[in-house]
Amino acid sequence: VTMPAHPGTTVPRGQSPTWVSRVATAVGAALFAINMYAVAASAAPEGHVDVLRAPLATSISTFEGTWASVPMGHLDQPLNTFWQLFFFPSHGERWSNHAGQLGIADNGGLLLAARGDRSLLVAVRPSNRLEFSAVASTTDGRSWAPVTALEGNPLSLAAGADGQDLALLHEASGDKVLTSDRRSSSWQTLVTAHALASSRPGRACAPLALTSVAVGASGTLLVGAACGRAGVAGVFVYDHGAWRSAGPRMSEQYGRDHVQVLSLRDAGSAPVALFSVSSASGEELVEGWAGADGRWRLSTGLFLKARDLVSVGPTPGGGEFVVYRDGIHRDGTHTEKLDLLNGPGAVWQTMPLPNGTATVAFPAPGRTDALSVNDTVMTDWELEPGASHWAKGQVTHVDILFGSSN
């Protein structure tokens, strides 16, 4: 290294010292390797996941109308994914968005539950630096009443007609079920996953995790689980201060398979559940309806991976709809399909869906809507009774404040 003895004269520097090249090469190679490892790690499959959860996107109906919750914005960026809450009044003609009235950043997603026939209960899952969940109820989406905060991250929410609410909370120490009623200003622990697993019905199931909750019309409290014991389905009923298994007894063909409750609800006076059945040969979905005598009626299996699910929810006939990814386009977008099961005894009906469908809804008798989302645009596609093609309907531009949750 020299001082400029003759600054006016310039010459090429020539070859640099070999250690510079070696260090630079080593640093570059290390950085490259680290980046490649990170890329490979992020692109690698998640591996075996024991417990499956139903997707958050869904639709449900109350007496006042139909509600649909869908993610919009930049879906690959959690803090720029904003969940929207669309409402179609019973005697209305258009969907309107009410996510803005929730008064909270909803990047974590929304859990919906119908409180009887009239009102909707919504839990906003925490995101970013928030660690508890805001809960509110409404009948029309315009005015909201706050409900006591849930101190944790809810996985499932249910509400009864008499005002009793039920929430499944995820905690590092284990899931737990909380209950609250309108007279109470706090949530009380009803049961923990550990306690349920230790109970007599729980031991038969050996639950890996609790997955869903429901409240029956008569106030019955239901909890669904992912059973660790093969061939056993975990639906539990809280009855006179104790838990009992509500079945169902899976048929012999599922005797060696692991059964998980993906979603659970009460249809009138008996539980209805969507099960995911996993075996070495694949996965399938099975719907089950409990009868008044406690015996279950199971649907035929729908062969698809629960990880491909986009949305599940109830149909007006007491059945289930399932939206799932069924392929991928060259531009990276997915093809979605819909499978409908219209009630006990029915068979799965498959139909194509418009690209980007996040959920389907049933806003009027006989009518099915597919809510398709693309960034800030929600397009409603309508399938009228007897029609074979989706007709493009309402297009809604959502004014998303990107970056507001960062």
Next chain:
Amino acid sequence: MAAQMAQTPQPHVLSSWITAFEGFDRAHGFAVNLFVVIALALLGLALLAGRTRVLPYAVAACAVLCLATWVLVQDLGFFGGVGTDPNSMIPVLLVIGGGYLGMTRVPAVNRSAAAVTRIGTWQRPKERLVAWWSAVGRRPAYLLHSVIALGAVGILLLGAAPMAVASLQPHAAPILAEAVDGAPNATNFVARDFRLADQYGRPVSLASLRGKTVALTFLDPVCTSDCPLIGQYFRQADAMLAPSLRQHVELVAIVANPLYRSRSYLLAYDQEEGMQHLANWLYLTGPLQALRETWDKYGVQVEYEPAGAMIGHSEIAYVIGPRGHVRSVLESDPGSGTEAQESSLAVTLAAAIRSAAR
């Protein structure tokens, strides 16, 4: 970032470029990332190797990459965004250019003088100055180079260095807070009274706190970004106060959410942020009308935002002296939310509290 920039009002030709690139990036994010990583690695190797045959191509490629980033991501640095990021590619390009000149225009070594000009060999400052002046006399452009180099060093020392040093300090000076929020405004006007209730249901008015120094702010208990940080820097400021002073100080927050304002939400916030352990922490709420009146009295805007965004509200703190006069008004945007940033805000708030308590 590109998507945000594209939403900024600007000539269509610019927004269309950025939108097109953002769409391409979304569709082929892995490929774009891979290309950039490989390009940066190769360019880094080329620059560090210093081969004269390669350098011009490497610098040209750097220039293309920097300019592409400046135009397609940083939106020319002035149409969108705030802070220093949007223009960072231009200084980077200048640094690379400067480095290139430094590497390729190295003067020939005067062997006879080398013995006395080796680094580490003592050379009097006067001799250095004479040599430099001689060089300027032979080549006037050398003066310009020297001025630019001195300017760059000056900018670094005056701007970046103190910020970098402050960022490394566990108890940062107010410089970080002032960079984001400006200096506290010293004032002296009568604070408006309010009548609300704390998180435990006890009635609290500002008049009831007379005789104490009050640090007052407005927090949304279900805010997912800034409010948790504001609570933390209030807690840190409290810890910086001498015990004898702390017993005469109240940290007060008023809820800034028209929907989630019940005690259960305030208590949930306290638990989340560990505020329940502070003896002098009050989180106030009340009927919506009373809250609205209080927000208005303190110039705090609270409004619903569309499409699942959190409630928008002013981030401001008032320090009220024992006689009920507002002595300082502080913007309380926690900025990046780093530990140093929070510490800096806490230092600023603690200083304002000490000043108001006198």
